[in-house]
Amino acid sequence: MSVLLDVQDLQTRFQVRKGYVYAVNGVSFQLDQGDTLAVVGESGCGKSVTMLSLVRLLPPAASIENGQVLLRGEDLLQLNLRQLRDVRGGEIGMIFQDPMTSLNPFINIGTQMAEPLIYHRGMSKSEALARSAELLGMVGIPDGEARLREYPHQFSGGMRQRVMIAMSMSCEPAVLIADEPTTALDVTIQAQIVELVKELRDRSGVAVIWITHDLSVVAGIADRVIVMYAGYIVEEAPVDALFEDPRHPYTVGLMGALPSLAGETGTRLTTIGGSPPDLVDLPDFCPFHPRCPYAIDRCRKENPMLEPVIDASDGGHRAACWVDIREVELEAGAAAGSV
Amino acid sequence: MTTQEITPTDDFGIAEASRTNLWKDAFARLAANKLAVIGIIPIVLLFFIAIFGPYLTPYDFLAQDFTARLAAPSSEHWLGTDELGRDVFSRILYGARTAVAVGLVSTAISLIVGLIMGSLAGYLGGRVDMLVVWLTDMTRSMPALLLAIVINLTLKVPLEAWMEQMYLATKNGFFRQTMWVDLVLVFGALALIQWPGYARLIRGQILSIRSRNYVLAARALGMPTGRILTRYVIPNAMGPLIVAVSAGLGGAMVLESAFSFLGVGVQLPIPSWGKMISDGLRMWQTHPYLLAGPAVMMAIITVSFAWLGDGLNDALNPRQWGG
Amino acid sequence: MSQTDSSNRAPLVRVENLTKHFSVRIGAYGETKATVHALDEVSFDVRRGETLGLVGESGCGKSTAGLTLLQLHRPTSGKVYFEEKEVTGLSEKEMRPLRRRMQIIFQDPYSTLSPRMTIGNAIGEPLWLHELASGREAQERISRLLNDVGLNPAFAFRYPHEFSGGQRQRVCIARALACEPEFIVCDEPISALDVSIQAQIINLLQDLQEEYDLTYLFIAHDLAVVRHISDRVAVMYLGRVVEMAPKERLFDNPLHPYTNALLLSVPVPNPRQERQREHIVIQGNVPSAISPPSGCRFHPRCPLAFEPCDHVVPEWREAEPGHWVACHAV
């Protein structure tokens, strides 16, 4: 498989009143053709800002300080706005968490869906509408032609997300970025959307970046997973390796904190104490150390780099941690998750 | 208990001050707000002058000096004199009384009416709400100045006639003073124009605060309605209301000057800035100082009230305090 | 601990055919009156010392159930008993002593604390109101409560905006605890929180339950969380409880097709299992509570629907001891 998207050392920060918020701090990853990459982390860890940086859809206070975003070898950060517009909605499709606000409430679905087709594909209005009806069928909304005349408020949340997916897939993108597409939805609707995206992916070969804060969704959809914390990638691994052999204390903590339908009940959840840091300074220490049960002296003095883990069961397993947590005796009480 | 592992996050690093009372905290915050403090000074001065004005003025406001009509500002008449040779500075000081009376009384009336109507609408909802909303819409759809003129034209003559009759019947000297008719009409018109704004604001605040979970939580604690109002609804509705009232105080004074200009203002023996501005306007090209004095005073007072209002709003909102 | 056997305990709270309808205006200009069937003929009980989980998709009436049970909504019909004493129909004044014993924690810790009240005062309100403590003693109680929920007692003088979501939820828990309640409705107390914080709050709630012998009605939409914390679980769909059973039974042997569908929708946090497991996805959306389907409300989406389902309301019955269900196919 060839590398489709290659992100190198991406750094994005926000200018705020008292200085900067360092939202993305040197993020690098690759996405192969047809692959699904999941990005996991708590809210505020920089998932959305990373993805918005790729296509420079950032608010005015944000600036990309460094990095390369190579889509088939071409650096998106060097494109002018016109060229970039061809990429947005063309090569790279996006769907967002809140399908209510991603659609214009005053314009009917058909007009909204036709727009990118007319703009990117040069279709006529009637061609675009016909294609839109087809697309609605593809995402499981029957009776497409009639529904094109309806307005967003006439669709339920799950239906709107389907419309968003149809729109983002309409120009046959090479990459689909889905930013917490199911967070606002109920679990039965989430399951529908996950199945839909998997099906579309398998049919069209689109590469998917699936952002979520929910590790359990990741298991069902991803090939590889990136775990983010405080604007850094702290662990990256193939999905099986991540779940079976997590190497970063934060990943371990997230998994312990997760009740599951299969696990034992009657046990206490292990917790991660404290709360995520605010990002007003670039740390010269491990950003996780105030919450980390494995922290050693070095963690307070140096920020670890993302490096291949020792004895990886799989290539491409990297973590940013000074400690080999397998060596630490778990029964020492560390697993309880206290600081 | 086994909560040791649930560690509180690090201390915020703020000194552990004994901040206990919203009002006390708010006062400290207000004192630290430069604009608000700057705004307070003219307002305090205004009230001081309104009370002690007669003892401060170099001249009587009616004293006419025919030798010095329309005199330019000089060491004798700091702000010059008007066409009747009256000292403008003295008249401005006296005018503070009118300004305070107009601002306070009309705002108080409209605030009381607005509070009652707005609370009824917000709390009772349903038909009462619809009625209040309709009334406010009706009132606000009429041009304010037109309303004042219509009121003045239709009510002034019959009211004065009634006063005359009452005097004849009772021989009570009070009824000879037709100035009360003016006052009632001007305050009435100002209140009529201003109450819908307060009513809508209060209604909106009550509706939004009532739907907050902290009110629900207070009900779940078994708190009586009165205490919910005083502890939760009012403190949270206060900020916007204070801003509106302080803007309204200045606004009422400006409106009154517009009334005067149209000839439906206060016809008091003592001067009003509005009247002075409207008189000054006629001659502003040749004698700008006649206009400048009262206009500058009015501007300073209006801006001061606005700054104070903003300052109070910020002071009462802990979120604005930063940390 | 919450996982003790609660089957033979006496009910602390019992609701019987509890119904709550809201009248609303619909249409572009609000010209049409309509009725939202938020809660229809719901019956369940919560036994002393247990946690009853209440799950269902958003809008199915979980919050309405909690609020109506606490008499924060006046029920349209039906009864609520607290210690077998009827509380429906009591005036607010008669309710007051009971309010101390039944508390609620809300989903959104941001709007649940007045921004203009220090958290110490917020926690002190119930002490004052129910005359539980005053003066120096109240200060000590507030400190102890803050400590109990894992916050620094020095925080008492701070305002809510200085706290994170998780910390605010701890404050809300402390305020509820200040009343020394026996029963707490937890209305999605972790849904608005970060993943790593959710587990902290779950553990805290469990610790407090053990410490103070609390009874919880734990409302959530996350089945895994409900399974973790509950002793028994009730599943709601569109205003009705469709199934209720001890948790092992409900999760291992669900009887109602909706419960089953719900369980199959939950992603399994294990990639190998996820790849092998069959993905049967329930189709369609939850219909509107303004015009709920006739008969069994689940029938338009039910894979098992048959003849009587679209016109006969299935009876709420005890299919096996302790296992209640409303379905014609069971």
Ligand SMILES: Nc1ncnc2c1ncn2[C@@H]1O[C@H](COP(=O)(O)OP(=O)(O)O)[C@@H](O)[C@H]1O
């Ligand atoms: N407009 C903004 N101004 C300042 N900071 C921002 C802005 N938008 C986001 N941030 C900060 O950037 C960080 C990353 O945010 P985001 O990428 O949205 O997180 P998430 O992982 O939840 O998607 C957060 O800490 C947030 O505070």
Ligand SMILES: Nc1ncnc2c1ncn2[C@@H]1O[C@H](COP(=O)(O)OP(=O)(O)O)[C@@H](O)[C@H]1O
């Ligand atoms: N105050 C209200 N007025 C009108 N409808 C309401 C009100 N509260 C809730 N509802 C409606 O009742 C139904 C159940 O709501 P709710 O109990 O909040 O569901 P849940 O908590 O399960 O998400 C929904 O359709 C909701 O729109």
Ligand code: SF4
């Ligand atoms: S580097 Fe140290 S503090 Fe950071 S995650 Fe590893 S062990 Fe914990």
Ligand code: SF4
């Ligand atoms: S009653 Fe009928 S429609 Fe309802 S759940 Fe049972 S089988 Fe399905």
Ligand SMILES: [Mg+2]
């Ligand atoms: Mg995000």
Ligand SMILES: [Mg+2]
């Ligand atoms: Mg709810």
